[in-house]
Amino acid sequence: MIRDPHIYLPGAETVKEGRIFSGRRYTWANEPLYKCYYEIFGPSRHFSVLFCVFVYMQVFNMINSRKIHGELNIFSGIQNNMLFIGIWIAIAGIQCMIIFVSGRVFEVSPDSINWEQWVIALVISFAMFPVAFVLKFVPDSFCPELGKKSAKEEYVKKDDGLVKRRSS
Numbered sequence: 001m002i003r004d005p006h007i008y009l010p011g012a013e014t015v016k017e018g019r020i021f022s023g024r025r026y027t028w029a030n031e032p033l034y035k036c037y038y039e040i041f042g043p044s045r046h047f048s049v050l051f052c053v054f055v056y057m058q059v060f061n062m063i064n065s066r067k068i069h070g071e072l073n074i075f076s077g078i079q080n081n082m083l084f085i086g087i088w089i090a091i092a093g094i095q096c097m098i099i100f101v102s103g104r105v106f107e108v109s110p111d112s113i114n115w116e117q118w119v120i121a122l123v124i125s126f127a128m129f130p131v132a133f134v135l136k137f138v139p140d141s142f143c144p145e146l147g148k149k150s151a152k153e154e155y156v157k158k159d160d161g162l163v164k165r166r167s168s
Contacts, residue, residue, distance in 0.1 A: 041110075048099060048108040049117050055095045056125035062088055064132040072136065074129075 025035045038044070067074045078085065100112050113121070
């Protein structure tokens, strides 16, 4: 890495201050933006943080999606499903490894992200829990088209408990 990148690249003094570049290689007009920095520094920390936020939002959403019928306690019974816990820990651990060691393979910063950026990414990702909790209280009347049966379809419950769709 260049000791004083600001001598060679305009705006690169922000690297010394711990800031991150946007990571977009080209502007909307297809002019080079981060391209010269990418060739020297590798992938942007900005995209690394976004990648981390995206994956951890999915990881936390796995817990939210365990309960789908308005149940408020999303953690009830989680200790009884060791396969779920194992997969959840594996995905979270693999994400850490991707951020720390994968470099250009996954287009993440070769310097990884610092602890402050990890905290920011996890706090933003953790927002999945309160958002999902609040959405459970939104009445169905606010979204009347969701789950609405068409006039031509009718569902019939059979004796064995299965539901059969029948068109009329």
